[in-house]
Amino acid sequence: MYKTGIFIIVLVLISSCSTETNQKIKEKQEMKQTEKNPLLQKWNTPFGTPPFDRIKSEDYLPAFKTAIKKHKTEINKITANPEAPSFENTIVALEQSGADLKKVQHVFFAVEAANTDDILKQTSKEIQPELAAHADAIRMNKKLFERVDAVYRQRNQLNLDDEDKKLLEETYKMFVRAGVNLPPEKQKRLQNINKELASLSQQFNDNLLSETNDFELYITDPKDLGDMPKQAVDAAAEEAQRRGHQSGWSFTLQRPSIYPFLDYSPNRTLRKKIFDAYANRGNNNNSHDNKKIVEQMVQLRAEKAHLLGYENYAQYVLSDNMAEKPEKVYGFMNKIWPAALNMAKKDRNELAKAMKKDGINETFQASDWRYYVRKIRNEKYQFDESVTKPYFEVNAVRDGAFLLAHKLFGLNFKERKDIPTWHKDQQVFEVTDTTGKHIAVIYMDFFARPSKRGGAWMNELRMQSNVNGNFVTPIVTNNFNFPAPTKNMPSLLSFSQAQTVFHEFGHGLHGMLSNVKYASLSGTNVPRDFVEFPSQVMENWMSHPDMLKLYAKNYQTGEIIPKNLIDKMNKANSYNEGFRSVEYMAAAYLDMDWHTLNDTLARKTLDFEQKSMQKIGLIKEIIPRYRSTYYAHIFGGGYAAGYYSYLWSEVLDADTFAAFENSGNIFNPELAHKYKKMISSGGTKSGMELYKEFMGREPKIDALLQKKGFK
Numbered sequence: 001m002y003k004t005g006i007f008i009i010v011l012v013l014i015s016s017c018s019t020e021t022n023q024k025i026k027e028k029q030e031m032k033q034t035e036k037n038p039l040l041q042k043w044n045t046p047f048g049t050p051p052f053d054r055i056k057s058e059d060y061l062p063a064f065k066t067a068i069k070k071h072k073t074e075i076n077k078i079t080a081n082p083e084a085p086s087f088e089n090t091i092v093a094l095e096q097s098g099a100d101l102k103k104v105q106h107v108f109f110a111v112e113a114a115n116t117d118d119i120l121k122q123t124s125k126e127i128q129p130e131l132a133a134h135a136d137a138i139r140m141n142k143k144l145f146e147r148v149d150a151v152y153r154q155r156n157q158l159n160l161d162d163e164d165k166k167l168l169e170e171t172y173k174m175f176v177r178a179g180v181n182l183p184p185e186k187q188k189r190l191q192n193i194n195k196e197l198a199s200l201s202q203q204f205n206d207n208l209l210s211e212t213n214d215f216e217l218y219i220t221d222p223k224d225l226g227d228m229p230k231q232a233v234d235a236a237a238e239e240a241q242r243r244g245h246q247s248g249w250s251f252t253l254q255r256p257s258i259y260p261f262l263d264y265s266p267n268r269t270l271r272k273k274i275f276d277a278y279a280n281r282g283n284n285n286n287s288h289d290n291k292k293i294v295e296q297m298v299q300l301r302a303e304k305a306h307l308l309g310y311e312n313y314a315q316y317v318l319s320d321n322m323a324e325k326p327e328k329v330y331g332f333m334n335k336i337w338p339a340a341l342n343m344a345k346k347d348r349n350e351l352a353k354a355m356k357k358d359g360i361n362e363t364f365q366a367s368d369w370r371y372y373v374r375k376i377r378n379e380k381y382q383f384d385e386s387v388t389k390p391y392f393e394v395n396a397v398r399d400g401a402f403l404l405a406h407k408l409f410g411l412n413f414k415e416r417k418d419i420p421t422w423h424k425d426q427q428v429f430e431v432t433d434t435t436g437k438h439i440a441v442i443y444m445d446f447f448a449r450p451s452k453r454g455g456a457w458m459n460e461l462r463m464q465s466n467v468n469g470n471f472v473t474p475i476v477t478n479n480f481n482f483p484a485p486t487k488n489m490p491s492l493l494s495f496s497q498a499q500t501v502f503h504e505f506g507h508g509l510h511g512m513l514s515n516v517k518y519a520s521l522s523g524t525n526v527p528r529d530f531v532e533f534p535s536q537v538m539e540n541w542m543s544h545p546d547m548l549k550l551y552a553k554n555y556q557t558g559e560i561i562p563k564n565l566i567d568k569m570n571k572a573n574s575y576n577e578g579f580r581s582v583e584y585m586a587a588a589y590l591d592m593d594w595h596t597l598n599d600t601l602a603r604k605t606l607d608f609e610q611k612s613m614q615k616i617g618l619i620k621e622i623i624p625r626y627r628s629t630y631y632a633h634i635f636g637g638g639y640a641a642g643y644y645s646y647l648w649s650e651v652l653d654a655d656t657f658a659a660f661e662n663s664g665n666i667f668n669p670e671l672a673h674k675y676k677k678m679i680s681s682g683g684t685k686s687g688m689e690l691y692k693e694f695m696g697r698e699p700k701i702d703a704l705l706q707k708k709g710f711k
């Protein structure tokens, strides 16, 4: 996943004050606050990184308010300009407006996701609708649009270069997609819908965080731990202490906690208990229930699409993506689904048999899946993930990712202890090129904690840009939820966690290598179904023997991961591919189904989901990777009608890596150079154009089918 919801631009709703004197006093206070507010001052830190050591949670709200006001003034200046609209005085001026606001937004949304507290949560609740309203007010500003439209109409006579043209087109499209051409009453409705959606999405996330944090499975019988690796057992013991128990082990719904339990605990009843709790987050008919929110959001999105002239929300979203329309998404998924489902069914039968062999004559259930996958994997491949973990110590994996960036793109990384962080566990690195020139700063925040959202993602704290020779270098972050080191043990990652490091780092590179003029076209500002490509492609390197031998070293002995272990691991990891594809694709279908509704009728979340899953023939032993009530990608973030894009990107990444492999050198400098050129172009060209320039042809699906064993 990359970045959590960031609103691009934004207006202020100035609350009216009772008397003029009060107003003046308030303004003075605000001015003082502004002067003191570290978010709004010039950052005299290395590379202008955010002064996290001075920023307090209560600084964000006033900073937002001031920055929004300032942005509004800047917009007014553009519309009041007596000169005829030009590319410079309108399009570039708009692009560069709201610099303070963007600065505050980037930092706020990164911290709010990775290290939240009650003040930040409250600030988010308060500011999200305001930001949405502000963005809408700009995009629905008729006067502003008239100027943009005037420039757009002369676009072929202006001698613009490709990037200028792209900026102009995207700016024009932004207004049209926001409904600037709608009659006033419909515009008003659209504004209200956007505001409501922003606040519902926030509630969805808050509910989900509470539902995830509230649950605890507390056990005292060591038999229930089975052969669980020491690291997971220690973490559970520490969790129990943290929750006030004298002894015993606590398991939670955070993935690093629930997964080891499902993998190892021989206690079926407890496995089912924690699995059901996980699968029913947001579905407990309490104050944190998300069903109603899902229903409302889907209705509002359909209504929004109708207002803008689309039949459904997916059409609206996809018209701006590489896939272009829903039929294309369903079509490409339908090509992969039957083979994936078939493989999953075969695996299920094998797993059920294994359970019978254990002497359990009951029905095989979804909560049994992981346990028997691990068991069979051990038996069949004599492979246990705990054997590889010592080779994936978190810092070694990080260095592996850095080394890959060095081999492919000539980047160097140096840890900086003098750059302030938002949490003591965060690491910061300066990135330079072969000549020693400063390229970027990257923050890595590896460990799970209650203040952090689940999953892994990348944020940009500052976008790269280069307007009028003023080169602004990018600042990016990578965030994960790995188990923190314990007193006796460093943080050792599973194969898939190590893969996640390379994945998020791939997003990081997309941001760091950016070399364009305009921030809004830079780095990861690309269509959603292109954005996962530069991240997923890195996973191919991560598990390739030629790469593994460079970084996967035993943390105690320094021994390089043995060749036979790599072979075993790769074989074992390709086991259960049916499940992985099915669980993912079921969620992707669910997302598409929710967002291809052509009407705004009320629906019951659970009924709808059940029917949607019946339609594709999902087997009951697998649930979608995300069920509706905890589907944060689409209801708490920006992936609505876009979850398919991971698989879409996988087509691109498999195709790309196959080219490196077929060249006989996975670090092929010529290909690496072309690849770098592609991702450093950000969103200055369409995904398909960029891809064709890189590969000399359109992407092919074959490499992916091969890789997954579906062909």
Ligand SMILES: [Zn+2]
Pocket: 001, 002, 503, 504, 507, 532, 535
């Ligand atoms: Zn991603």
